[in-house]
Amino acid sequence: xxxxxxxxxxxxxxPAFAALxxxxxxxxxxxxxxxxxxxxxxSVVSFGAALMLFLDRLHSEGTERLVVPWIHTGGKIxxxxxxxxxGVSASMLAVVCFVALCVQVFSLGYMHDEPPADFxxxxxxxxxxxxxxxxxxxxPNLLQLFVxxxxxxxxxxxxxxxxxxxxxxxxxxxKAFWVTKFADMGxxxxxxxxxxxxxxxxxxxxxxxxxxxxVTLLFFLGVVGKSAQFPLHVWLPDAMExxxxxxxxxxxxxxxxxxxxxxxxxxxxxxxAPTTRTVMLVLGAGTALFAALLAMVQTDIKKVLAYSxxxxxxxxxxxxxxxxxxxxxxxxxxxxxxxxxxxxxAGSAIHAVHSNEIGQMGGLAKKxxxxxxxxxxxxxxxxxxxxxxxxFSKDLVxxxxxxxxxxxxxxxxxxxxxxxxxxxxxxxxLAFFGTPRSExxxxxxxPDWSMKLPLVGLAILSVVTGYFAGPFAHLxxxxxxxxxxxxxxxxxxxxxxxxxxxxxxxxxxxxxxAAITAIDGIAKSRAVNRFYEYGFRKVTLVLSxxxxxxxxxxxxxxxxxLGYKTIEAGRAMRPxxxxxxxxxxxxxxxxxxxxxxxxxLR
Amino acid sequence: MSASVGFGFVxxxxxxxxxxxxxxxxxxxxxxWLGVTLLATAALYAMLDASFLAGVQVLLYVGGVSVxxxxxxxxxxxxxxxxxxxxxxxxxxxxxxxGAVFGVVAGAxxxxxxxxxxxxxxPVVTIQDLGRGLVIDHVLAFEVxxxxxxxxxxxxxxxxRRRDPGEAPIGFMPRRKVPAGSQEVSP
Amino acid sequence: MTLSHCLLLATALFSVGIYGLLTRRQVVAILLSxxxxxxxxxxxxxxxxxxxxxxxxxxxxxxxxxLTVAEVAVGLALVILLYRTHGDTRVDLASExxx
Numbered sequence: 001x002x003x004x005x006x007x008x009x010x011x012x013x014x015p016a017f018a019a020l021x022x023x024x025x026x027x028x029x030x031x032x033x034x035x036x037x038x039x040x041x042x043s044v045v046s047f048g049a050a051l052m053l054f055l056d057r058l059h060s061e062g063t064e065r066l067v068v069p070w071i072h073t074g075g076k077i078x079x080x081x082x083x084x085x086x087g088v089s090a091s092m093l094a095v096v097c098f099v100a101l102c103v104q105v106f107s108l109g110y111m112h113d114e115p116p117a118d119f120x121x122x123x124x125x126x127x128x129x130x131x132x133x134x135x136x137x138x139x140p141n142l143l144q145l146f147v148x149x150x151x152x153x154x155x156x157x158x159x160x161x162x163x164x165x166x167x168x169x170x171x172x173x174x175k176a177f178w179v180t181k182f183a184d185m186g187x188x189x190x191x192x193x194x195x196x197x198x199x200x201x202x203x204x205x206x207x208x209x210x211x212x213x214x215v216t217l218l219f220f221l222g223v224v225g226k227s228a229q230f231p232l233h234v235w236l237p238d239a240m241e242x243x244x245x246x247x248x249x250x251x252x253x254x255x256x257x258x259x260x261x262x263x264x265x266x267x268x269x270x271x272x273a274p275t276t277r278t279v280m281l282v283l284g285a286g287t288a289l290f291a292a293l294l295a296m297v298q299t300d301i302k303k304v305l306a307y308s309x310x311x312x313x314x315x316x317x318x319x320x321x322x323x324x325x326x327x328x329x330x331x332x333x334x335x336x337x338x339x340x341x342x343x344x345x346a347g348s349a350i351h352a353v354h355s356n357e358i359g360q361m362g363g364l365a366k367k368x369x370x371x372x373x374x375x376x377x378x379x380x381x382x383x384x385x386x387x388x389x390x391x392f393s394k395d396l397v398x399x400x401x402x403x404x405x406x407x408x409x410x411x412x413x414x415x416x417x418x419x420x421x422x423x424x425x426x427x428x429x430l431a432f433f434g435t436p437r438s439e440x441x442x443x444x445x446x447p448d449w450s451m452k453l454p455l456v457g458l459a460i461l462s463v464v465t466g467y468f469a470g471p472f473a474h475l476x477x478x479x480x481x482x483x484x485x486x487x488x489x490x491x492x493x494x495x496x497x498x499x500x501x502x503x504x505x506x507x508x509x510x511x512x513x514a515a516i517t518a519i520d521g522i523a524k525s526r527a528v529n530r531f532y533e534y535g536f537r538k539v540t541l542v543l544s545x546x547x548x549x550x551x552x553x554x555x556x557x558x559x560x561x562l563g564y565k566t567i568e569a570g571r572a573m574r575p576x577x578x579x580x581x582x583x584x585x586x587x588x589x590x591x592x593x594x595x596x597x598x599x600x601l602r
Numbered sequence: 603m604s605a606s607v608g609f610g611f612v613x614x615x616x617x618x619x620x621x622x623x624x625x626x627x628x629x630x631x632x633x634x635w636l637g638v639t640l641l642a643t644a645a646l647y648a649m650l651d652a653s654f655l656a657g658v659q660v661l662l663y664v665g666g667v668s669v670x671x672x673x674x675x676x677x678x679x680x681x682x683x684x685x686x687x688x689x690x691x692x693x694x695x696x697x698x699x700x701g702a703v704f705g706v707v708a709g710a711x712x713x714x715x716x717x718x719x720x721x722x723x724x725p726v727v728t729i730q731d732l733g734r735g736l737v738i739d740h741v742l743a744f745e746v747x748x749x750x751x752x753x754x755x756x757x758x759x760x761x762x763r764r765r766d767p768g769e770a771p772i773g774f775m776p777r778r779k780v781p782a783g784s785q786e787v788s789p
Numbered sequence: 790m791t792l793s794h795c796l797l798l799a800t801a802l803f804s805v806g807i808y809g810l811l812t813r814r815q816v817v818a819i820l821l822s823x824x825x826x827x828x829x830x831x832x833x834x835x836x837x838x839x840x841x842x843x844x845x846x847x848x849x850x851x852x853x854x855x856l857t858v859a860e861v862a863v864g865l866a867l868v869i870l871l872y873r874t875h876g877d878t879r880v881d882l883a884s885e886x887x888x
Contacts, residue, residue: 605790606790609790609794613794613798616798616802617798617801617802617805620802620805620806620825621805623805623809623821623822623825624805624806624808624809624812624813624818624821624822624825629815629817629818632818632821633817633821636821636824636825639802639825639828640824640828643828643831643832646795646798646832646835647832647835649790650795650835650836650838650839651839652835652838652839652847652850654847655835655847655850655851658851658854659831659854662854662855662858663824663828663854663858666858667824667857667858667861670861670862670865671817671820671821671824671861671865673865674817674820674865674868674869675817677869677872678817678868678869678871678872678878691812691813691814692811692812693812695811695812696807696808696809696810696811696812697808699807699808699811700804700805700807700808700811701804703800703803703804703807704800704801704803704804707800707803708797708800711793711796711797711800712793727838727839727842727843727844727847731844732844732847732848732851734844735844735845735847735848736848736851739848740848740852743852744852747852747855747856748855750855750856750859751855751858751859753859754859754860754862754863755859755862757863757866758862758863758865758866759866761863761866761867761869761870762865762866762867762869762870772870
């Protein structure tokens with residue numbers, strides 16, 4: 001086994017052992033703190049291995065694999081399981097493990113007040129998630145990727161519904177599961193089609209154009225669900241019912257990025273399907289703009305960040321649709337860092353103010369400078385302020401999309417950049433500057449080290465990652481060179497003006513803005529959600545009622561009829577038994593005579 | 603020739619008395635006609651050179667079974683004098699069944715060849731043959747039948763013995779409590 | 790007197806017995822009919838013994854006779870029982886197996 005493969009296996013299996021161990025030992029798990037220790041220790045090991053692997057890949061070329069036969073059919077091996085290490089998976093693995101570690105450390109402080117049994121449960125799920133995500137990232141074929149995909153979906157369900165006694169949380173968990181499950185059907189059918197067409201689940205097959213388009217479109221359906229693109233975005237805002245660290249890890253940095261990762265991974269297939277890429281470009285750009293508009297009207301800080309995530313994922317999808325795999329992947333990386341940072345900093349603020357509502361915050365910068373600084377760095381990175389990581393990756397995306405499809409997507413993404421800067425600026429100003437708007441806000445204070453340390457780490461990465469675009473590109477199999485074109489200038493201008501406008505408008509505190517109120521009105525209609533409610537839920541229920549009726553009256557009715565008729569037949573036969581012996585003798589005689597006649601006449 | 607006439611006469615007697623057995627309106631007469639039928643059958647046996655069997659027939663059937671039947675009739679009638687006791691019912695059914703059986707068997711007999719032959723050579727079945735057959739060849743059957751006779755006699759006694767007033771009419775169980783109106787109870 | 794004549798006579802006796810079996814209402818009368826039938830069977834045995842040789846037929850006839858006697862004994866005992874229970878010996882009185 002090569003060095004790289006060993007590291008990959010360590011990164012993959014350590015959280016698995018942690019999760020299994022904790023699942024099997026309720027006595028230890030329910031103590032709380034020991035479970036956290038085990039999980040975090042596992043994550044440290046995992047991240048160490050992932051980091052070493054990443055550095056190793058910077059110096060080596062090529063791909064390392066270790067697979068074992070997994071599914072046998074008809075004498076052949078249909079699928080294998082194992083690890084596949086190359087630049088893409090190594091970098092993704094490092095990102096995932098790092099953010100997971102940060103979030104888990106943060107959770108030590110954030111979830112401190114939970115009862116020990118729940119605390120232990122929480123960390124068990126975290127270990128399970130890390131294992132699942134790693135399975136996805138270093139999968140040697142799309143089938144194992146799908147397994148990891150489904151597993152992270154399960155973990156997401158478990159963690160969104162962590163406060164399962166709260167009806168809204170339980171509801172949100174089920175909703176996330178349903179919506180993504182629907183999308184996963186597409187992924188599954190895509191896998192099946194791929195297998196039928198190419199005989200394996202690998203991503204390097206050469207397919208006919210129609211087949212490639214079909215397969216990639218089906219995969220893209222899975223992406224739309226997992227990465228919360230329109231119209232399957234509806235589960236992501238509801239997913240904020242989960243604890244904030246979970247939102248940071250799963251629903252910002254890693255799980256929702258799995259869809260993007262899938263496209264990056266299966267790029268050889270997507271290259272053969274330009275139609276799918278066009279669809280992706282359109283849908284991604286549309287989602288980005290749509291989500292940014294909705295982010296403007298949210299008053300819950302987590303919901304703002306949720307829609308923002310949705311929007312940025314749209315950026316990534318659009319970049320991939322435009323054909324630049326590296327742009328999409330690099331934006332995924334920078335986004336993972338600064339979005340996780342934003343969520344964790346928001347978590348710190350929420351923890352201090354005991355509320356998600358921005359209306360309850362205000363002036364927190366004075367009381368919580370570190371948090372405020374972290375959040376601001378994240379916001380600026382997201383807005384694409386030059387110098388921070390987000391600027392570099394956004395620039396790449398815009399470059400990739402420029403000129404395609406009559407530049408309409410390009411314009412949409414530029415508009416989105418403006419809106420992004422605006423709404424993030426609004427949040428920063430309203431939450432951290434100005435005057436405190438609640439008692440809690442007046443008495444806010446910084447959290448302890450477990451919550452501060454990850455903020456620092458992520459903030460650093462949010463700044464410096466942009467300068468490592470070169471090595472990242474190399475790992476991704478492409479080149480990076482930086483140039484400041486007109487487009488970039490426009491983007492910078494839009495970003496800065498968005499921030500400036502936000503500052504100007506909300507400096508003095510919250511106020512009504514006509515445009516925002518208008519959008520809010522539309523958002524309140526919950527059109528997409530209602531469509532699903534009636535289109536799917538009600539229809540399904542009607543169908544279920546119909547089937548229940550058939551089962552009760554037709555199927556059961558048939559059986560009951562059969563039973564009743566049997567009894568009737570029995571009753572009809574009763575008169576045969578007269579109890580009168582000569583009658584029986586007659587029957588006997590006639591029977592014997594008949595038999596004898598038959599014997600004689602044969 | 604005379605054998606045939608004799609046979610015909612005895613056969614007619616047998617058949618006729620059998621008819622009387624089944625058609626007599628009075629039970630006692632039917633029983634007596636049975637005796638006549640059995641006697642005629644004994645005559646047939648004699649004509650068939652089965653003299654021992656003819657003797658046994660007279661002894662057992664005529665002397666035993668017929669008498670038993672007469673006893674049975676006497677013991678089981680009401681004491682209002684001799685009335686029309688033995689009606690016949692459902693005559694068409696009986697005719698149909700009897701006719702069917704006769705038809706089938708007679709048809710079979712007619713269809714079988716080689717039954718037209720006259721009497722063969724004089725018989726060689728002797729008493730010794732019978733004795734040997736009973737006690738040596740078929741001794742098991744012989745023993746079983748004697749055992750069965752024993753059991754039958756004992757059984758008849760057990761079934762028909764006098765019972766104490768409160769005892770069940772049959773078996774060893776106490777008399778069942780009969781719920782009102784669910785069963786015909788004889789007076 | 791041929792084989793077929795004797796057999797036909799036995800068959801006729803048997804049929805008469807069946808007729809009596811089915812049409813009589815008194816149990817004793819039915820027993821009488823049963824006697825006729827058994828007698829007819831015996832006749833067949835003896836007939837074949839005579840026409841085909843061998844003592845077998847007569848031996849079976851003897852056995853059959855003995856069995857019939859036993860049957861009559863038990864049958865009449867039952868008749869007595871019936872009479873004791875119901876006061877009469879009509880065959881439809883023994884119809885407790887009626888559904």
